[in-house]
Amino acid sequence: xxxxxxxxxxxxxxxxxxxxxxxxxxxxxxxxxxxxxxxxxxxxxxxxxxxxxxxxxxxxxxxxxxxxxxxxxxxxxxxxxxxxxxxxxxxxxxxxxxxxxxxxxxxxxxxxxxxxxxxxxxxxxxxxxxxxxxxxxxxxxxxxxxxxxxxxxxxxxxxxxxxxxxxxxxxxxxxxxxxxxxxxxxxxxxxxxxxxxxxxxxxxxxxxxxxxxxxxxxxxxxxxxxxxxxxxxxxxxxxxxxxxxxxxxxxxxxxxxxxxxxxxxxxxxxxxxxxxxxxxxxxxxxxxxxxxxxxxxxxxxxxxxxxxxxxxxxxxxxxxxxxxxxxxxxxxxxxxxxxxxxxxxxxxxxxxxxxxxxxxxxxxxxxxxxxxxxxxxxxxxxxxxxxxxxxxxxxxxxxxxxxxxxxxxxxxxxxxxxxxxxxxxxxxxxxxxxxxxxxxxxxxxxxxxxxxxxxxxxxxxxxxxxxxxxxxxxxxxxxxxxxxx
Amino acid sequence: xxxxxxxxxxxxxxxxxxxxxxxxxxxxxxxxxxxxxxxxxxxxxxxxxxxxxxxxxxxxxxxxxxxxxxxxxxxxxxxxxxxxxxxxxxxxxxxxxxxxxxxxxxxxxxxxxxxxxxxxxxxxxxxxxxxxxxxxxxxxxxxxxxxxxxxxxxxxxxxxxxxxxxxxxxxxxxxxxxxxxxxxxxxxxxxxxxxxxxxxxxxxxxxxxxxxxxxxxxxxxxxxxxxxxxxxxxxxxxxxxxxxxxxxxxxxxxxxxxxxxxxxxxxxxxxxxxxxxxxxxxxxxxxxxxxxxxxxxxxxxxxxxxxxxxxxxxxxxxxxxxxxxxxxxxxxxxxxxxxxxxxxxxxxxxxxxxxxxxxxxxxxxxxxxxxxxxxxxxxxxxxxxxxxxxxxxxxxxxxxxxxxxxxxxxxxxxxxxxxxxxxxxxxxxxxxxxxxxxxxxxxxxxxxxxxxxxxxxxxxxxxxxxxxxxxxxxxxxxxxxxxxxx
Numbered sequence: 001x002x003x004x005x006x007x008x009x010x011x012x013x014x015x016x017x018x019x020x021x022x023x024x025x026x027x028x029x030x031x032x033x034x035x036x037x038x039x040x041x042x043x044x045x046x047x048x049x050x051x052x053x054x055x056x057x058x059x060x061x062x063x064x065x066x067x068x069x070x071x072x073x074x075x076x077x078x079x080x081x082x083x084x085x086x087x088x089x090x091x092x093x094x095x096x097x098x099x100x101x102x103x104x105x106x107x108x109x110x111x112x113x114x115x116x117x118x119x120x121x122x123x124x125x126x127x128x129x130x131x132x133x134x135x136x137x138x139x140x141x142x143x144x145x146x147x148x149x150x151x152x153x154x155x156x157x158x159x160x161x162x163x164x165x166x167x168x169x170x171x172x173x174x175x176x177x178x179x180x181x182x183x184x185x186x187x188x189x190x191x192x193x194x195x196x197x198x199x200x201x202x203x204x205x206x207x208x209x210x211x212x213x214x215x216x217x218x219x220x221x222x223x224x225x226x227x228x229x230x231x232x233x234x235x236x237x238x239x240x241x242x243x244x245x246x247x248x249x250x251x252x253x254x255x256x257x258x259x260x261x262x263x264x265x266x267x268x269x270x271x272x273x274x275x276x277x278x279x280x281x282x283x284x285x286x287x288x289x290x291x292x293x294x295x296x297x298x299x300x301x302x303x304x305x306x307x308x309x310x311x312x313x314x315x316x317x318x319x320x321x322x323x324x325x326x327x328x329x330x331x332x333x334x335x336x337x338x339x340x341x342x343x344x345x346x347x348x349x350x351x352x353x354x355x356x357x358x359x360x361x362x363x364x365x366x367x368x369x370x371x372x373x374x375x376x377x378x379x380x381x382x383x384x385x386x387x388x389x390x391x392x393x394x395x396x397x398x399x400x401x402x403x404x405x406x407x408x409x410x411x412x413x414x415x416x417x418x419x420x421x422x423x424x425x426x427x428x429x430x431x432x433x434x435x436x437x438x439x440x441x442x443x444x445x446x447x448x449x450x451x452x453x454x455x456x457x458x459x460x461x462x463x464x465x466x467x468x469x470x471x472x473x474x475x476x477x478x479x480x481x482x483x484x485x
Numbered sequence: 486x487x488x489x490x491x492x493x494x495x496x497x498x499x500x501x502x503x504x505x506x507x508x509x510x511x512x513x514x515x516x517x518x519x520x521x522x523x524x525x526x527x528x529x530x531x532x533x534x535x536x537x538x539x540x541x542x543x544x545x546x547x548x549x550x551x552x553x554x555x556x557x558x559x560x561x562x563x564x565x566x567x568x569x570x571x572x573x574x575x576x577x578x579x580x581x582x583x584x585x586x587x588x589x590x591x592x593x594x595x596x597x598x599x600x601x602x603x604x605x606x607x608x609x610x611x612x613x614x615x616x617x618x619x620x621x622x623x624x625x626x627x628x629x630x631x632x633x634x635x636x637x638x639x640x641x642x643x644x645x646x647x648x649x650x651x652x653x654x655x656x657x658x659x660x661x662x663x664x665x666x667x668x669x670x671x672x673x674x675x676x677x678x679x680x681x682x683x684x685x686x687x688x689x690x691x692x693x694x695x696x697x698x699x700x701x702x703x704x705x706x707x708x709x710x711x712x713x714x715x716x717x718x719x720x721x722x723x724x725x726x727x728x729x730x731x732x733x734x735x736x737x738x739x740x741x742x743x744x745x746x747x748x749x750x751x752x753x754x755x756x757x758x759x760x761x762x763x764x765x766x767x768x769x770x771x772x773x774x775x776x777x778x779x780x781x782x783x784x785x786x787x788x789x790x791x792x793x794x795x796x797x798x799x800x801x802x803x804x805x806x807x808x809x810x811x812x813x814x815x816x817x818x819x820x821x822x823x824x825x826x827x828x829x830x831x832x833x834x835x836x837x838x839x840x841x842x843x844x845x846x847x848x849x850x851x852x853x854x855x856x857x858x859x860x861x862x863x864x865x866x867x868x869x870x871x872x873x874x875x876x877x878x879x880x881x882x883x884x885x886x887x888x889x890x891x892x893x894x895x896x897x898x899x900x901x902x903x904x905x906x907x908x909x910x911x912x913x914x915x916x917x918x919x920x921x922x923x924x925x926x927x928x929x930x931x932x933x934x935x936x937x938x939x940x941x942x943x944x945x946x947x948x949x950x951x952x953x954x955x956x957x958x959x960x961x962x963x964x965x966x967x968x969x970x971x
Contacts, residue, residue, distance in 0.1 A: 095902060095904070098891075190709060198703040201698055201915065206709065227941070227948070277950075279949075383935075385936060395595075424907070426890075428892075442786060
């Protein structure tokens with residue numbers, strides 16, 4: 001493991017990954033890989049999550065292609081130095097911020113969207129000029145194996161390496177030193193990653209999870225709300241970090257929500273959900289059993305059917321859920337939608353705030369004031385109003401958590417920035433040392449007063465003003481030196 | 486796992502903390518409750534806090550100058566330019582720009598979100614802990630504080646116990662100017678800091694050494710608390726053959742000796758050719774004599790070492806290489822003379838740790854390439870200095886190294902520029918602040934997308950079942966050339 005990381009680090013040290021042309025070529029190669037090997041990729045994802053080709057394409061591959069194209073388009077702009085506003089002391093100097101690669105980045109992927117959650121960060125890391133070690137989740141083993149096979153065929157083999165393995169290998173990997181670690185997964189392992197990173201003072205981006213609440217207001221289009229909630233909840237069989245985890249609503253709405261969600265489920269997956277090619281399965285037996293246990297003692301409004309052999313769990317809705325029961329204690333990550341009745345929006349806000357900050361918050365209402373109040377009154381990684389999931393789809397929005405749902409963000413430019421060091425640079429000339437006399441000791445009181453005058457002045461006059469002030473500065477220096485003050 | 490009630494929020498009568506066992510529990514609970522009440526969120530409240538800070542600085546100027554003089558033998562002028570004025574500028578900048586910074590930031594939309602409202606909302610994290618060091622005890626406490634308050638957080642400030650006079654002023658006087666339900670100063674040493682770090686904060690801002698930075702980050706990891714760590718390292722100062730030695734010597738000597746060398750961004754050591762060294766050393770002597778006189782110990786413009794411990798540490802370094810300038814020390818005065826060392830080896834103690842004193846070792850290199858290799862063999866520094874008339878040399882140095890900040894032909898005046906983010910990379914730190922960067926550091930950037938219930942027909946394409954037709958339409962619409970629109 002150590003040798004692998006050393007090898008990648010040495011490759012980064014050669015400077016090869018820095019020129020923009022190199023980065024472009026790698027991104028283009030990645031795009032070629034996705035397009036040429038599409039069938040293999042879709043098949044691997046399909047094998048891991050019982051996902052149809054179309055779903056795998058629309059949920060994962062499209063985002064990847066979009067992200068690559070965005071990076072290619074914006075790379076020159078994002079990698080360019082940005083001039084910074086100067087003050088009086090520095091007005092004749094060059095001041096700017098230069099983005100630079102960090103070095104060797106570790107990306108630890110997740111199993112629920114095994115392709116996009118590994119490749120989208122990779123795109124950002126490459127674009128920022130880094131070398132990368134990719135550790136796909138071992139739980140989605142088909143995708144993991146495929147990535148190990150494909151990436152070296154298309155990308156520079158010394159700069160980008162895939163390391164596969166389970167807990168033991170990941171622990172070994174985390175002992176090595178990286179310049180940034182991006183981890184997608186659960187809170188418990190997030191802490192372990194951050195603790196390992198602390199030993200090397202490695203900055204981290206942790207994309208974790210939580211229970212994303214979904215408040216449904218009395219005053220909303222319930223048909224539309226329930227369709228959208230059903231879509232976001234049951235996509236990927238509920239195994240989505242930003243799926244609406246549970247619904248909060250007034251008791252009078254419960255029955256209607258149940259009915260409308262049930263209608264939506266029928267519309268999406270047909271009478272016999274098990275036969276729908278668009279409905280996925282639980283990734284493995286461990287999670288299947290975990291989700292199964294969440295149903296104990298619950299009032300099942302509809303659904304609840306299970307088949308261990310195929311790891312099938314039917315879209316299920318629970319009503320009158322007690323907040324102290326197991327299903328409300330952990331992120332469900334399955335096709336079970338509890339409805340927790342609350343008196344009103346204020347009680348919903350209180351309910352949400354008593355819990356860990358979630359990755360996403362959803363609210364359905366026609367009343368924009370209410371939406372605003374609920375957003376203002378809560379905190380979460382992101383928010384989508386009157387829909388679900390969508391804030392993930394816009395790469396100009398930073399995607400990340402807060403509190404126990406994570407730290408840092410990525411997507412689009414946020415990826416580029418995450419994987420860069422924004423280095424401030426100040427370039428002065430060695431000439432005009434005369435103007436510096438003011439600051440050197442010994443200090444007379446007049447020197448002090450002049451110096452403070454210059455330090456305090458902000459720069460909002462035009463260029464002429466700047467020139468005038470420089471001259472004033474030089475004049476002051478000359479006068480003081482000459483003993484006139 | 487997640488979902489369980491946040492500790493400290495739901496009061497459990499069965500688990501009252503024993504008084505004296507945890508001196509901070511009550512304070513933290515109070516601050517947390519204040520945050521939950523929403524008091525710190527309105528712009529008016531934040532502006533009032535900032536104005537309070539401004540008053541504190543103005544009304545206690547002399548008191549602060551005295552405290553800084555007692556702690557670090559700082560001349561009033563130096564306290565002004567490196568601490569008081571900097572803090573004042575930051576407060577003024579924040580007050581002027583608060584409303585702009587607080588505004589929601591609209592973001593570019595794509596094809597499918599054209600009709601939605603999309604923006605980034607900056608929100609306070611909650612309870613922020615600021616741990617500040619002793620070398621610029623006012624600056625490094627208040628500048629982060631400005632950002633944390635402007636961003637709407639409740640703050641616990643723990644100044645260093647080593648700069649105890651400044652710490653006392655911050656603990657006794659500062660809270661009078663701020664809303665004490667949302668702000669507290671906590672005093673103490675490593676033990677108290679350890680106790681404090683066991684609690685959960687929503688953000689931790691630490692300035693200090695890498696060694697303690699690791700401890701802070703490890704403690705933060707237990708609660709998944711995001712951190713900014715402003716650490717340090719050995720800041721290299723490359724002096725090219727093509728330059729004017731006196732000008733370089735002026736700048737290097739001034740910034741090395743400022744605050745008796747106790748500055749995280751001071752040039753730590755010089756890299757130059759033997760030929761350059763021969764010209765630089767007399768120029769350095771020249772500069773030092775000019776600035777501090779023939780007897781620097783009697784100059785009011787030279788600071789003192791903060792403590793016995795650091796004094797002894799620095800005195801030990803004086804025996805590395807060969808002393809060509811200075812080398813004197815006075816234990817009773819905690820005085821170390823501005824000193825230049827030559828014939829220094831890479832393995833000498835003076836090249837192993839951040840010096841943090843008025844000692845400047847010169848290490849010889851034979852070329853720019855050798856200097857770059859030397860720098861790259863070591864940890865990424867907080868600042869990197871290069872002196873040369875040749876812009877090619879400057880560009881090479883810039884392109885082939887990494888550091889928190891880079892400065893060509895100057896010292897750390899860039900620290901006064903609030904438009905440049907200040908922070909380290911690698912072992913010299915993570916995160917950044919100053920000016921708007923402070924506000925952004927202490928804010929959670931919440932991604933918001935507000936859609937509406939109408940026009941559901943436009944969203945129909947995303948729902949299953951996916952007929953052949955839908956699939957074809959979808960795939961065509963999302964064809965790769967259109968992906969950027971998505």
